[in-house]
Amino acid sequence: MQYLETSTDVWSFVLSAPDNNSYIAMGFSPSGGMVGSSAVVGWVSADGTPTIRQYALRGQKPSQVVVNQGSLQITGNSSMILSQSSRLYLVFQLNTNQPLTRLIYSVGPVGVFPTGTDYELTRHRDQVTAELNYVTGQASSRTPYKQLRRSHGILNILGWGILMIIGAILARYFKQWDPIWFYSHTLVQSLGFVLGVAGVISGLVLENKLGADVSTHKGLGIFILVLAI
Structure with a gap:
């Protein structure tokens, strides 16, 4: 992504990404999350028609992503998207004193474009968030739901592993210390089971929030849980 303050209160942006026959989007978020942000989305359909729309991201469901809404003041006739050398280039200008620093980049599913009068977006297949310093040009990437991801991993490692x-x-090896071995075994196994279940639950919550396809990983986790029961 490239940007430049081309004149007073006018900022130009160019977002490029591999042309994988999908839409690309750049969102500006007041909090760093998807909900509550506004995004510029562009795509070049199979017949070569370029389209750019602004969306208000009011929720995580497709029906809550509303076309031709949002808080971005886009300069008229400044937006374009083109495909060149197997890359997409999304260009637009914003009228603002200072653009929001928390940015969201996303790419749509391959071969699926917004259609119909409401241009409903399908869930993105990849997303990156970053915080940009417009003075220095430095950006720090952020992992969505980082703490939840970490909790999911730690709980499962401690519990099952x-x-x-x-x-x-x-x-198996401490039965000579009866009955201490039995109470210790029961306590440790119970604690491990509780932590493991908490890890599985956090994984299901994370899957729902990310909207990711983790069928194999999820299946293995549920299989381990069933064995433990």
Whole structure:
């Protein structure tokens, strides 16, 4: 992405991405999240027709992403999108003293374009968020739901990968210390199971928030949970 303050309170942006027969989008967010932001979305359809629209991102469902709405003051006749050398170039200008620093970049599913009078967007297949310093030009990328991702991993590692194994070792090799081994085994296994279930639940929540296709990973997790039960 490139940008330039071309004149007083007029900012020009150029977003480029590989042309994978999909839409590309750039959003400006007051909070860093998708909900509440406004985005410029562009695509070149199969017949070569270029289209650019502004969307208000009022929720995570396609019906809550409203076309021709949003808070961006786009300069008239300044927007264009073109495909050249297997790349898409989305160009637009904003009338603002200072654009929002929290940005969202996304790419739509391959071969699926907004259609109809409402130009409904399908869920993106990839997304990156960043915070941009317009003075220095430096941007720091952000991972969506980073804390939830971390919790999902830590809970599952502790539950299924460590505590459940320790509980099995106690039952296998420490029976000479009766009944301490039994109570220790029960306590450790129960704690491991609780943490593991919490890890599975956090994974399901994360899947719903990201809208990602993790069928294999999800299936393995549920299979392990069933074995534990």
